Amino acid sequence: MATVATHQDAHSGPLDNRKLLMWLFLASECLFFGGLIGTYLLYRDRSTDIDGPFAHDTTINGIHYTGIYDIPFTSVSAFVLLMSSVSMVLALAAIQRNDRRGLQVWLACTALLGLTFLAGQAFEFTVFVHEGLTLDENLFGTTFFVLTGFHGAHVSVGVLILLSLFVMAVQGKLTHKQSLNVELAGLYWHFVDVVWIVIFTLVYLIR
Amino acid sequence: MAGAALEPRPTSVAEALRAARRQAGTYNGIWSWIATVDHKRIGMMYGGTAFLFFLIGGIEALVMRLQLATPNGTIVDADQFNRLFTMHGTTMVFLVVMPLSAAFFNLLIPLMIGARDVAFPRLNAFSYWVFLSGGLFIMSSFLTGNPNGTIFEGHLGAPDAGWFGYAPLTLPQYSGGHGVDYWALGLVILGVSSMAGGFNFAVTIINMRAPGMTLFKMPLFVWMTLVTSFLIIFAMPVITVGLFELLFDRLFNANFFNVQAGGTPLLWQHMFWLFGHPEVYILILPAMGIVSEVLPTFSRKPLFGYPFVVFSGVAIGFMSWGVWAHHMYTTGLGSIANSAFGISTILIAIPTGIKIFNWLGTLWGGSISMKTPLMFSLGFIAMFTIGGLTGVTHSVVPSDYQQQDTYYVVAHFHQVLFGGALFGLFSGIYYWFPKFTGKMLNEKIGQLHFWLMFAGFNLTFQPMMILGLLGMPRRISTYSDGYGWGFWNMMATVGAFMIAASILTFIINVVVSMRSKERAGNDPWDARTLEWTIPSPPPAYNFAEIPVVTALDDFWHKKYIEKESGVVVPAMAGAANGEEHHGDGHGIHLPSPSYWPFVAALGPVIMAFGFIYDFALVPAGAVILLIGIYAWALEPATEPE
Numbered sequence: 047m048a049t050v051a052t053h054q055d056a057h058s059g060p061l062d063n064r065k066l067l068m069w070l071f072l073a074s075e076c077l078f079f080g081g082l083i084g085t086y087l088l089y090r091d092r093s094t095d096i097d098g099p100f101a102h103d104t105t106i107n108g109i110h111y112t113g114i115y116d117i118p119f120t121s122v123s124a125f126v127l128l129m130s131s132v133s134m135v136l137a138l139a140a141i142q143r144n145d146r147r148g149l150q151v152w153l154a155c156t157a158l159l160g161l162t163f164l165a166g167q168a169f170e171f172t173v174f175v176h177e178g179l180t181l182d183e184n185l186f187g188t189t190f191f192v193l194t195g196f197h198g199a200h201v202s203v204g205v206l207i208l209l210s211l212f213v214m215a216v217q218g219k220l221t222h223k224q225s226l227n228v229e230l231a232g233l234y235w236h237f238v239d240v241v242w243i244v245i246f247t248l249v250y251l252i253r
Numbered sequence: 254m255a256g257a258a259l260e261p262r263p264t265s266v267a268e269a270l271r272a273a274r275r276q277a278g279t280y281n282g283i284w285s286w287i288a289t290v291d292h293k294r295i296g297m298m299y300g301g302t303a304f305l306f307f308l309i310g311g312i313e314a315l316v317m318r319l320q321l322a323t324p325n326g327t328i329v330d331a332d333q334f335n336r337l338f339t340m341h342g343t344t345m346v347f348l349v350v351m352p353l354s355a356a357f358f359n360l361l362i363p364l365m366i367g368a369r370d371v372a373f374p375r376l377n378a379f380s381y382w383v384f385l386s387g388g389l390f391i392m393s394s395f396l397t398g399n400p401n402g403t404i405f406e407g408h409l410g411a412p413d414a415g416w417f418g419y420a421p422l423t424l425p426q427y428s429g430g431h432g433v434d435y436w437a438l439g440l441v442i443l444g445v446s447s448m449a450g451g452f453n454f455a456v457t458i459i460n461m462r463a464p465g466m467t468l469f470k471m472p473l474f475v476w477m478t479l480v481t482s483f484l485i486i487f488a489m490p491v492i493t494v495g496l497f498e499l500l501f502d503r504l505f506n507a508n509f510f511n512v513q514a515g516g517t518p519l520l521w522q523h524m525f526w527l528f529g530h531p532e533v534y535i536l537i538l539p540a541m542g543i544v545s546e547v548l549p550t551f552s553r554k555p556l557f558g559y560p561f562v563v564f565s566g567v568a569i570g571f572m573s574w575g576v577w578a579h580h581m582y583t584t585g586l587g588s589i590a591n592s593a594f595g596i597s598t599i600l601i602a603i604p605t606g607i608k609i610f611n612w613l614g615t616l617w618g619g620s621i622s623m624k625t626p627l628m629f630s631l632g633f634i635a636m637f638t639i640g641g642l643t644g645v646t647h648s649v650v651p652s653d654y655q656q657q658d659t660y661y662v663v664a665h666f667h668q669v670l671f672g673g674a675l676f677g678l679f680s681g682i683y684y685w686f687p688k689f690t691g692k693m694l695n696e697k698i699g700q701l702h703f704w705l706m707f708a709g710f711n712l713t714f715q716p717m718m719i720l721g722l723l724g725m726p727r728r729i730s731t732y733s734d735g736y737g738w739g740f741w742n743m744m745a746t747v748g749a750f751m752i753a754a755s756i757l758t759f760i761i762n763v764v765v766s767m768r769s770k771e772r773a774g775n776d777p778w779d780a781r782t783l784e785w786t787i788p789s790p791p792p793a794y795n796f797a798e799i800p801v802v803t804a805l806d807d808f809w810h811k812k813y814i815e816k817e818s819g820v821v822v823p824a825m826a827g828a829a830n831g832e833e834h835h836g837d838g839h840g841i842h843l844p845s846p847s848y849w850p851f852v853a854a855l856g857p858v859i860m861a862f863g864f865i866y867d868f869a870l871v872p873a874g875a876v877i878l879l880i881g882i883y884a885w886a887l888e889p890a891t892e893p894e
Contacts (some may be wrong), residue, residue, distance in 0.1 A: 063372045072450060074486045081494030085509070085520065092515040156377045165801075182506035185515040192509075194503055 068230050072237045073201075079241050082196055083248060086189040097186030099177055102253045114177055115250055123166030124246045127201075130159035131239045134232045141215075144222040150215045153228075156235065159209040160201055167198050190249070197245055198236070200238045207231045288846035290374035291352025291793055293689065295374060295381050296359030300682075302385055303352035309392070310344035311335045311800045315749055318713075322746035324734040334730035335413035336432065337620065340395075342416025343436065346536065347443050348388045350670065351676050354539035355380070355447075358478050358687060360455050362792060364784035365472045366801045367463025372456040375885055376843040381447040382854030390858050391435055400430030412436035415728065417529065418499070420510035420521035425503055431865050437496045438861040444489045444496075445857060450484030454478055463783070465802035469563070471557060472782045472806075476563050477542030480570040481535050483693040487574075488531040495524030504864060519584060526577035534573045536670060537637075538566060541608060544630045547680050548612055551627035552619025555806055558611045565604035565611075572601045582655045584649050591650045598648035605641050609634060624778070625699030628644030629680030632707050636672025643668060643718070658728075661721025667714045679706070679759075686766070687773030691789045695769070696763040702755050709751025715746070716741035794841045847888060853881025 061069070098107055102230040140148030171191070174180075179187045181213035211231055214220040220227065289295065292337025316338050320326040329337065359377065363370055371377050391412075397403050412432035414423045423433045458479045471479075499521070500714035508514035510521055549556045556562060578586060578594040612634055621627070643665040647653050650745070656662060679702075686694045694758070720741050725732065732738055776785040783800055786808050804810045813821045856878025863870025 063456050063460050066460060067373065067452050070452050070455055070486055074452075074490050077487050078490035078494060081491050081524065085494070085498065088517075089515065092517075092689060094515040181501070182508065185508045185511075188501070188507040188509055188514075188516075192498070192507065194545070196497075201605065 048247070062226060064226060064230060065233075068233050072233065075237065075241075080195070081242075086193050086249060089185050089189045089210065093185035095186070098184040098186070099174070099179040101186060101190070101249075109247050114174060116173075116178055117250060119244065123163050123170075124242060126159050126166070127163040127239055127242050129226055130156045130163070131236050133159060134235045138225065138228050138232050141220065141225040141228045146215065149220065149228070150212065153208055153215060157205050157212060157233065160205040160208065160235075164198060164201055164205065167201075169196065174198040188199070193245065193249065196239070197241060200241070204231070204235050204238050209232065230245045264437075264698060276594045284729050284848070285846070287851050288659050288848040290378050290844045290846055290850075291791075292359045292371050292374065292377060293344055293361050295377055296356045296361075297689065298381055299352050299359055299384070300356035302388065303349050303356060306344055306348040306352075306388055306392075308756070309699070310341050310349055311753060313341040313344065315753060318746040318749040320730065321732075322797050323743065324557050324732055324736075324739050329730065331730040332413065333409050335415075335728075336395075336409055336411040338728055339412045339415050339432075339436070340391075343391065343412070343440075345670070346416060346532070347440065348391070350390075350536045350674050350678070351443075351447060352384055353745075354481070354536070354674075355384070355450050355676070357474075357539060357543065357681055357685075358450065358481075358683065362454055362457055362475060362478055363461070364688075364787070364795060365475050365782055366458065366466055367783050367796060367802065368457065368461040369795050369799075369841065371453050372461055373453050375847050375850050376449050376453050379850035379854055380446045380453065382441060382851045383449065383857060385444035386854050386858040387439050387446060390442060390861055392437035394432055394435035394439075398430055398432035398435050409437075416524050418521075418526075420499060420502075420518050421512065423499055423503070423521075424510060434500070434865050437500050437503070438864060441493055441496050441500075442857050442861060444493050447485050448489045448601070451482040451489070455482040455486065463800050463802050466807075467562065468786030470802055470805045470807070473545035473559065473562055473566075474539075474542035477538045477545070477566050480566050481538045483572065484531045484535050484538075485497070488528045488535065491524055492528035492532075495521055495528070498524075500864070519581075521575070522581050522584065525581045527574075529580065530577040531570075533666075533669070534569055536674050537677075538569065540633065540674045540681075541566065543677045543681035543684070544612065544633050545608075546782065547630040548615045548685050549629075550778050551622050551624060552616050553622075553779070554615055554619040555781075555809075556611070557614030557617070558607075559805060562608055564612045564857045565607040568604040569601065572597065572604070576601055579648055580651070582653045593804060595648050595650050599645060602641060602645050602648075605771070609638055609641075613631065624679050624701055625694065625696060626682075626684035626778075628703040629676050629683060632703065633673060633676040633680060634711065636668060636676060640672055642664060656721060658726055659721035660725045660727055662663065662718045662834055663727050664714045664717035664721055667717070672710055672714070676706075679703075683783075684778070688784055688791070690764050690767065691773050692769055693771065693773045694766045695779060698758060698765065702758040702762060703759055705751055705755035709748045709753075709755055712748030712751060713745045714748070716744040720745075776808075779812075781809040783808060795845055795865045797841075815873070827850060845889065847885065849881050849885035849888065851881075853885060856881060866867055 097111075099112050099114045101115055104111045126211065133152045137149055137152035137156060140146075140152055174187075174190075179190070180216075181187055181191045183185060208231060211220060216225075282327065286294065286298065316329060317334065320328045320334060359371075362368075394411045395404060396410055399408035402408040404410060410430070410432055412418075412428075412435060414428050414433050414436070418433065418436060421427060423437075458471070458475055498507070498509040502509050502511065508516050510516050510518055512518065545556055545562055566894060575597045576594060578590060579598045582591050582594075612630075612743055643661070647656065647662070647665065681696055682701055686692070720738055723736070723741075725736070725738050732742075773789050775788055777789075778785070783802070786800065787796060800807070812824055814824050815821050856876075858872045859877060860871050861874075861876030
């Protein structure tokens with residue numbers, strides 16, 4: 047009988063198609079954030095706006111300006127985002143051992159931690175705008191908001207994916223046969239976390 | 254087997270279409286095209302759409318050539334001329350050569366690697382629809398992109414800042430109206446399409462090869478597609494960042510390219526060319542792959558030095574990331590940077606040269622049949638060699654200082670992109686036309702097409718070399734009498750119309766050939782690769798039985814045996830005949846048709862219009878995109894048993 051594999055199991059590679067796609071997508075995202083981070087670094091200290099808000103404590107012509115970054119606050123929200131990676135790992139472990147309740151709990155937990163991070167970012171942006179730093183105010187504002195904003199957009203997409211998976215899990219449509227879905231969401235989520243570590247270090251910590 | 258034997262294999266176009274319709278399930282007519290996920294249909298849509306854009310881009314070129322034919326031309330004014338050359342470049346690069354290459358990826362890759370479809374058929378459909386919507390979006394700028402009014406009030410729209418959109422020229426104070434917004438948003442949309450395609454073909458080639466087809470048994474076109482896919486995956490995000498920065502500057506008053514705020518125009522140039530130089534290899538590598546398939550077939554010899562051609566293609570892929578600043582010698586990067594990029598540019602000529610010698614080696618001693626596909630491939634080699642050598646002259650920094658922004662540069666890149674990429678793509682069209690239509694393109698008209706295009710091409714672009722050396726700057730809308738440029742400009746215009754005549758010849762050839770009753774058969778060229786083992790046009794499921802590959806040029810080795818004396822003789826009759834395979838495609842589960850990719854593709858273009866005219870459309874477009882993606886993710890991917 048001339049039978050025949052479906053298009054899905056005809057593959058000869060060691061990685062599932064979708065997983066390979068996700069890895070390639072993340073590789074491509076590296077260049078995307080590389081471009082944005084590169085722009086930020088290129089424009090560090092190039093702003094001609096000599097009395098606009100500054101990232102860090104600055105003294106110009108004997109006048110001292112306090113830096114706008116609130117490092118302790120952002121450290122906490124960075125910690126929250128890192129912890130969400132832990133709960134993401136636990137969600138994947140739960141679905142792989144067919145633990146439906148654990149899956150729901152940890153997916154919800156990851157999404158909530160992600161939302162907490164986004165709330166922190168929204169608060170930070172609001173404070174900055176009140177202190178006079180906007181997208182069009184100066185070069186620092188432009189590069190800061192676009193870089194961290196695009197990261198925030200990525201976190202938002204991740205939260206959307208996590209919430210969708212959570213709903214599917216509650217409906218019982220996400221069984222351990224579909225654990226790949228959670229694994230893919232996890233790859234994306236961890237990537238977004240790693241990008242934040244880079245941004246937090248290069249943008250906030252290094253003076 | 255018993256049940257399978259009842260239904261005959263599709264042997265005619267009608268039956269193949271019936272099979273395709275069966276695959277398209279409940280959809281008929283235009284809906285079957287909108288919902289199709291069949292890589293062959295998507296490939297044809299890519300090719301047809303790109304060809305229409307090619308005609309538009311060609312007409313733009315003809316208008317410009319008419320304007321420049323004589324000194325003090327008055328056909329268009331400077332403003333319209335700016336829009337024409339911007340759209341000509343943007344169209345030919347992003348809406349013609351890239352999607353024509355994508356058409357070949359779609360049509361050929363699954364067939365060449367012995368697969369039933371690509372890894373992600375619906376993502377593939379999404380790529381096409383996003384490409385179409387992005388292309389139409391950019392084209393629609395002609396209607397309303399002008400700050401002074403619409404085309405209906407006599408104001409031609411369209412972007413006017415050149416196809417590489419140098420900042421700060423692209424900022425609102427220098428480029429008013431919406432033309433540049435259309436350009437930047439359109440390129441972001443087209444980038445989404447290209448990246449989706451790049452991911453899809455990289456995964457397909459890595460994961461979906463037939464049993465036995467190791468990497469070094471892959472046809473060369475597959476190799477070049479793989480390299481191109483990786484270049485797309487890594488190059489597109491870079492231009493996307495640049496375009497986002499430009500859009501933030503234009504739409505939200507950001508300061509990325511605002512020099513007064515401390516921004517630098519050089520950032521755009523670096524971003525653009527860091528994408529732009531891999532991009533030129535994205536344009537040329539697929540054509541090189543096509544030529545590497547055509548030459549062995551028509552020389553009846555294996556490709557000379559296959560591993561060298563593969564590795565030089567891979568080397569080009571890597572090195573293309575280290576040459577971008579040769580577009581920027583005159584921006585004052587300093588002599589060290591200029592020297593470094595000059596050296597890397599000279600070095601990248603080496604793998605290219607290796608390929609050319611391997612192609613010549615393939616022809617050497619072959620039993621050559623001078624059919625149209627081979628003519629175009631030979632045209633490719635000759636013209637691309639001139640183009641490559643003029644490129645090497647650009648790598649020499651002082652020489653480049655002299656030629657910067659002259660017609661010499663215009664001549665050079667048309668020599669590689671038209672003389673190279675398009676000749677290669679036409680070679681591919683003549684070569685694979687019978688596979689996908691079941692009809693041969695007429696050989697006599699084909700030869701006429703080739704000679705008209707070859708002569709017209711040289712008459713157009715060699716005079717531009719001279720004009721460039723005489724100092725004629727590019728992008729001027731007219732010139733005075735006394736420069737001595739009139740004669741060569743007239744020659745170039747005559748040549749451009751010869752090219753137009755050759756394209757007309759091609760269209761006539763397609764019409765005549767499609768009307769012919771003659772059938773092409775499975776393997777009209779006595780070719781070497783897997784796609785020729787199956788019927789023409791291929792059934793929806795491609796291969797009734799997934800082939801098992803044992804050699805490079807597997808089909809050839811099944812057809813012919815080399816005796817110990819070195820004489821090649823046909824193998825046992827029927828042994829290699831594709832018809833001998835069993836099965837008729839019953840029991841094959843093809844991916845189900847889906848119109849959600851089409852719906853999802855409407856989202857980005859609606860968002861883009863929203864960014865230009867009314868921000869309220871942005872969330873509307875986003876919702877449509879999300880609905881499309883969710884419905885797509887939740888529907889079953891294959892038809893049930």
